Structures are given as C-alpha cells and as structure tokens.
Amino acid sequence: MAKLGFGEKLRRLFGLARYDENFFEDLTDSLIEGDLGTKQAYAVVEELRAACAQKRLSTEQELRAELKSILLKDACGIDLSPEKSGLSFYLVLGVNGVGKTTSIAKLGRLYAEKLGKERVILAAADTFRAAAIEQLEIHGQRLGLRVVRHQSSSDPGAVVYDAIEAAKASGAAIVLADTAGRLHNKAHLVKELEKIDKIAGSKLAAGRYKKILVLDSTTGQNGLRQAEVFKEAVGLDAVIMSKYDSSARGGLAFALMRELGIPTAYVCVGEGYQDIRPFDPQSYVDEFLGGS
Ligand code: GDP
Numbered sequence: 001m002a003k004l005g006f007g008e009k010l011r012r013l014f015g016l017a018r019y020d021e022n023f024f025e026d027l028t029d030s031l032i033e034g035d036l037g038t039k040q041a042y043a044v045v046e047e048l049r050a051a052c053a054q055k056r057l058s059t060e061q062e063l064r065a066e067l068k069s070i071l072l073k074d075a076c077g078i079d080l081s082p083e084k085s086g087l088s089f090y091l092v093l094g095v096n097g098v099g100k101t102t103s104i105a106k107l108g109r110l111y112a113e114k115l116g117k118e119r120v121i122l123a124a125a126d127t128f129r130a131a132a133i134e135q136l137e138i139h140g141q142r143l144g145l146r147v148v149r150h151q152s153s154s155d156p157g158a159v160v161y162d163a164i165e166a167a168k169a170s171g172a173a174i175v176l177a178d179t180a181g182r183l184h185n186k187a188h189l190v191k192e193l194e195k196i197d198k199i200a201g202s203k204l205a206a207g208r209y210k211k212i213l214v215l216d217s218t219t220g221q222n223g224l225r226q227a228e229v230f231k232e233a234v235g236l237d238a239v240i241m242s243k244y245d246s247s248a249r250g251g252l253a254f255a256l257m258r259e260l261g262i263p264t265a266y267v268c269v270g271e272g273y274q275d276i277r278p279f280d281p282q283s284y285v286d287e288f289l290g291g292s
Helices: 002-014 021-033 038-055 060-072 100-115 130-143 156-170 183-203 222-234 252-260 281-288
Strands: 088-093 120-125 146-148 174-179 209-216 238-242 264-268 276-278
Touching (some): 002 060, 038 060, 060 281, 088 100, 088 222, 100 130, 100 276, 120 130, 130 146, 146 156, 156 174, 156 183, 183 209, 183 222, 222 252, 238 252
Parallel strands (some): 088 174, 120 174, 238 264
C-alpha cells in the first residue's frame, strides 16, 4: 500500500548510520513529499537539527523521538462528541467530492450509537445538487436517521432553520448539515455560507455551533488552500480528513494546525459507515513516521 511506502522510506532514512547534511536534506524532501508543506518541512528539520546539536542526539532512536515530539506540537486533535443535553449543530463544509456526505453519514451513525437514533438529525442544505439531497436521504434511510430536506434549488438557509426548529421541537441532541461546495463559484458560495452561518449562530447556544471542514487526504497542500477559503468565509473549528486509506501521506493535518490553527477531529479510512476514527495525535504521528 502507498502509505506504507512513504513510512518505509522514512524508516530507511532513519536507519542510516550518519546523520549529516545529506540526511537532513533527504529528510526535508521526504517531509515535503509527505504533504507537510515546504515551509513547515524546512522549519521542522531546522528544529531537529538544532535539537541534535544542543542535546547531542546521535542515535536513530533519539532522532526519531525528537522528530516525533516536534511533529506532535502540530498534531492537534479536538473532541467533537456532542453534549447529551441541549442541542448542537455541526455545519459540514467542503468542496464537492471530498467525502462530505459520506462523513456526515459516518458521524450520524457514530452519534446515534451514543445518543439514540431519534436524537440525530441530518439536514440536506446542499440544495444545489438534487443528487446530494437524495444521497443524504439514502444514508438517512439506511441508518434510520431523520433527514430534513426541501426541494432542490431552494434556500439552504431555510433548510438549516427548519432542521434546527425540528431538532428543538423533538429534543434532538445534534443536527449535522450538509452544504454545497462549489469553490469555482466562490463569491456565491461565500454569500450562501454567510447566510447559513448567521441563522445557525443566532439559534444555537454559545459553543454548540461548530463548523467542520472535510478535506480529502489525497489532495495534499491543495487542501490547505481550500481550508483558507472556508476559514475566511465562516471560520473553522475542526477538520475531518477523509480518504486517509487512499493517501500516501498525512502531513496535511500538521500543516493545517501550524499554518491555520485548525485542529483535526476525525480521520476517515474507507467508504463504510464504520470507517471513521477520532484523530489520535500519538498514533497519527507514529503512523506518519512509519511506525513507533
Ligand atoms: P461529497 O461530494 O463531498 O459529499 O462527497 P461524497 O460523500 O459523495 O464522497 C465522494 C466519494 O468518495 C464517494 O464515492 C465516497 O464513497 C468516497 N469516500 C468518502 N469518504 C471516503 C473515505 O474515507 N475513503 C474512501 N476510500 N472513499 C471515501
């Protein structure tokens, strides 16, 4: 598998007997290849180089441990488990095709297990694509979750409004809202999201409204640009890294934290409903470095 290939490469690099200039250069290249981003890769290697000199690190074990602790500073997770009482609202954002709808279904299943199916509501606020509404409905049927929807091309703000009202009336704990992700029509997208944001912001208690971006792990640094657009439009509380099973690398999560201050909440590792796991910094860094 490609992911092993990347980790294996790092492993081999660390297996070298000499930690000289060539080693640090190759390490920088490998980290860039691992989607850490050029700026961050140089910064991380610079920090490692300084630590090596200062702490007189010389063995593979010492160097790996030091690099791990440097990366861990940027491997920031966030717990998004909804509260049992009161209502939470998660606006799920992302470019078309990144795995937004699938991730909503995965979260729906996860939260339904903890809170009960009747307390989880899905909102089809991507009204631009009729297929997106249908897809969410199919997930809802399979998972036994209520889906609030309107006609396609209707106002997504109205869908969000209705879903929150329905959730309050029925004592639901969480609404997960799908949104349109037409980045090529940025001005329109931003306007639409700002409207939804205003409605949700006015109807939820403080701290109960979260904006979550889904990023396809295979898009690499392009994901960082996507995050910038959505952060600028409505702000972001967390990221879900989707398709991690098909990605050779995982450095994007570190770059997101360091450059934009956005923590990662979940990592998705397949198309099945159960293929989602909370972001665990320790094991994520271990995996990135090709094993502990
Ligand atoms: P959306 O347009 O952002 O809502 O994307 P979808 O949820 O429709 O997903 C697009 C495609 O990616 C679908 O074929 C999904 O099955 C697939 N997909 C979503 N998440 C994952 C994942 O974690 N791993 C893999 N391998 N495929 C995924």
